[in-house]
Amino acid sequence: MDTFNQVHKIRETLTRLKNDGKKTGFVPTMGALHEGHISLLKKSIRENDITVCSIFVNPIQFDREEDYSKYPVLPEKDLNILENTGCDIVFMPSAEEVYPEKPVLSFNFRHLDKILEGQFREGHFNGVGIVVSKLFNIIQPHRAYFGQKDIQQFKVIDCLIKDLSFNIDLRYGATVREEDGLAMSSRNLRLSDEERKQAPALYQMLLYTKNLITQEHNSPESIKKQAPDFLKKHPGFTLEYIEILDFKTFQPLESINIENKIVVCAAAYLGNVRLIDNIIIDGK
Numbered sequence: 001m002d003t004f005n006q007v008h009k010i011r012e013t014l015t016r017l018k019n020d021g022k023k024t025g026f027v028p029t030m031g032a033l034h035e036g037h038i039s040l041l042k043k044s045i046r047e048n049d050i051t052v053c054s055i056f057v058n059p060i061q062f063d064r065e066e067d068y069s070k071y072p073v074l075p076e077k078d079l080n081i082l083e084n085t086g087c088d089i090v091f092m093p094s095a096e097e098v099y100p101e102k103p104v105l106s107f108n109f110r111h112l113d114k115i116l117e118g119q120f121r122e123g124h125f126n127g128v129g130i131v132v133s134k135l136f137n138i139i140q141p142h143r144a145y146f147g148q149k150d151i152q153q154f155k156v157i158d159c160l161i162k163d164l165s166f167n168i169d170l171r172y173g174a175t176v177r178e179e180d181g182l183a184m185s186s187r188n189l190r191l192s193d194e195e196r197k198q199a200p201a202l203y204q205m206l207l208y209t210k211n212l213i214t215q216e217h218n219s220p221e222s223i224k225k226q227a228p229d230f231l232k233k234h235p236g237f238t239l240e241y242i243e244i245l246d247f248k249t250f251q252p253l254e255s256i257n258i259e260n261k262i263v264v265c266a267a268a269y270l271g272n273v274r275l276i277d278n279i280i281i282d283g284k
């Protein structure tokens, strides 16, 4: 496994590999790797000749200084995991390497960055759009792998690839969960023991919501009233949003047609840690 910190060095190597006809899969991450990341890496390793993983905690996608400064950074552990998983190339640039100058450009993803994560984390998807565009231009992969865990981000990247004609095949990995249902996330490392015990309640709320939709045929309005009551029973949680959306268009729904594919997205604070999760309800 080769590790690069500099843009020009990784470009040299990847150009050589591309000229040799190698197909490249790319898994962008912010590090503190867990099974969710590993599942994306394994998918890429199966489907490509070369797998590149980037580890970069992107400062411009954070809206809260505390979230950025406390984001877990574990480079040695991560490199071990990557080596053991069979990753070929790691890109771990500094912030100065990625942003020699402050970006001037800004993205507008229309409704995609006005709702949910876009609404509650100002500038988040602009930061994601800029860093992912830069990484795509640096790595120039054939395929890129993103997780269902960040479903709205997936939709934003899909839009980015289509609008800017990136010649990249976007692939999707299902959310990997702990045994108790908690979606794996690097931020889970910041939970106290007591918070960690409460944390699966977010996924339980989504399962409860799924039941209200598929079995009880409740309206989105009624579900959005009941779900917060479910979470209130779990100390330490503050629900930020719950939304029911059409999977394809990612538009919030006012009424539900169970024949269509639906996604329920939620974000909540557990103490100071912000957790997000979602559940997909397949249409009939």
Ligand code: AMP
Binding pocket: 028, 029, 030, 031, 035, 036, 037, 039, 040, 145, 146, 147, 148, 149, 150, 173, 174, 175, 176, 177, 183, 184, 185, 186
């Ligand atoms: P992050 O390091 O949190 O920026 O995540 C890097 C990639 O891993 C993103 O495409 C995420 O959607 C994906 N990811 C994060 N957590 C999970 C998970 N629990 N299951 C599957 N993919 C995940």
